[in-house]
Amino acid sequence: MTRRLDRYSMMIVSKYFNDIGDFVNLVMVNRKFTEIPEMFHYNPIPLTRKTAKHFPNVETLHIYKNSDLYMKDYYQYYVHIEMSVLQYMEMFKTRRMICPRVFFSYTNKHDILSFKHATVLKVVPNNVEIPASFDCSNIIKFDARCFYHNTQLSSITLSTNLVEIPDCCFMLCIRLKAIDLKNVCVLGQNCFADCDSLSAITFTTRLRKTAKSAFNLVTSIQNVTAPNVKCVDFIVTASSSKAFSGIQHKTVTTRKDVANGFGLDFISDEICSYAFNYKRGISGMNIASTVTSIETNAFENSDLTRLDLSFVQFFGEQQNMTRITAITTNDNIQINNLYDYKTLKNISCYKTNTIHGKAACWMKEMIDKAVLDVDEYYLSKEDFEMWKGVIPHNFNKLKAISPFVNFQKFNIEEIVIPEGITRIGVQTITSCTCLTKLVLPKGDAIKLSIFTHPHIREISLSPNAVHYFSKCHALRSVTFLDANIVNRKLFYHCDMLSNIVFTDPPTDSTFNGNIDYTVYNILNKSFKFEGDVTLYWHNSNFLDENRVFTVPEAVTILGDVLLVDSNVNVVVMGQNVKKIYNSAFVNCYNLKVIKNMKRSIEIQKGAFEKVAKNFHIEYID
Structure with a gap:
């Protein structure tokens, strides 16, 4: 059975309308609702002088936003927006006002009387x-x-x-x-x-x-x-926990509690960050079995020697654990910097045979002796020094190399990163000035970003492991471990490069997509290229003694910031160029003319920004 709303029910519904248009639509739907606006003694929507006539019986004008008008001839005004005490007091002199949100701010000077009229304190x-x-x-x-x-x-x-x-x-x-x-x-x-x-x-x-x-x-x-009150959700410090007896709560030990004399064995639920920072006299203590969470650096630089984590559910990373000789871990916690525990002599696990974390390679003998396993090994600075700069191969579960190893110290000329390594500090490689050859494992887990090295001559890696090579002035040979080299810049100012090899070349010897001109120039006699050829940088061979820059005929696209050379006078365009990117010839202050230009070439805005004042283009069509 269909039921229809009467006027009073519809009036209640209309309290939630957004604007006058909703009321107009209501009346157009059913004429019996024509009188609803007249039934209101306050305005349910913001009013203007034009729309106020539709609500003739309003006594209290509600102000909903700052742009609403304080129109005359209303009994009182109800203000929904926040206003200052001074504004409220000033308006109260001429109007009857109700404002639940009158704020007081000390940025202005107020007397105590004005403060008492406030309801919001800034x-x-x-x-x-x-x-x-x-x-x-x-x-x-x-x-x-x-x-x-x-x-x-x-x-x-x-x-x-x-x-x-x-x-x-x-x-x-x-x-x-x-x-x-x-x-x-x-x-x-x-x-x-x-x-x-x-x-x-x-x-x-x-x-x-x-x-x-x-x-x-x-x-x-x-x-x-x-x-x-049976329980509270907030944490309670060890020093205050006695006051909450009878109320269920979580107790934490903080640095202030430790200063108040609370020890490592106090029955709490959590040990907070820096609680025992630099604390002495706890070397023989055990952690209370009630502790389930130990936050980051809770024991930093303390003299703690034993760490029994049998019942701990969370263990934050701890730095400078210089005295620890024994650890008991469990299946729930991860010790991601176990390799930093340089004084460790004994390790055990509670109800598990696996250590979750990263152990230094020198710890392997200790872990094997305890008949335990570990998630992964980490080549620490100490390991590197012990092996005199040699990275071990066939070391099971070795996945990372410390960013603090120093290849330069051992005059390493050739670095071969074993398969399985996924993390190494790039700075450790680029800072080794002796380096002439680098071999990375297949894949892109190790990212070189923009790789710059003035002395490296040979490198082997997957293309996705590098953003591009920049200013590798001695680089002569690159071995790519896969053929994913299209649609990207690969080389910038690598003038000596003459050899590119693929361990897994495309089956049909064809590359489909945009190709870096440097790659094209070396491989065009051995491979086919279907797609555009982009020139990303200017080789010194492209400039003659008269500072004329000639674009190679194979090039179809000129990349951005291609040529930043204030001495170039003339650019001779190649016959196959189709597009010139933004800022391709930026800051070529003496560039006067572009020759052999076709009108069909797409030139992006700013391609010839900041060139000579008399710059012009000579078209051939």
């Missing part, structure tokens, strides 16, 4: 003097970081209508002693972080959303009033 700069006991009972919203790092505030009275403490609101308020949150339902990130004097807190039973870090690094809490 950021209070920490150099502004405020009362130590601050009455904010009229404020229903604080801005994020409102009292950030305010060292004057010791107590504050909150409004019963305040439901949220935003991010970092009272962070670093080191003198704040107590806070009554009996009406607050939401706590933002770090809202009370580092409040070193905060000792008493009252919570609401309606606490529904709290950031994990709400009371981060707060170690002074002694009294918590939280009727009927």
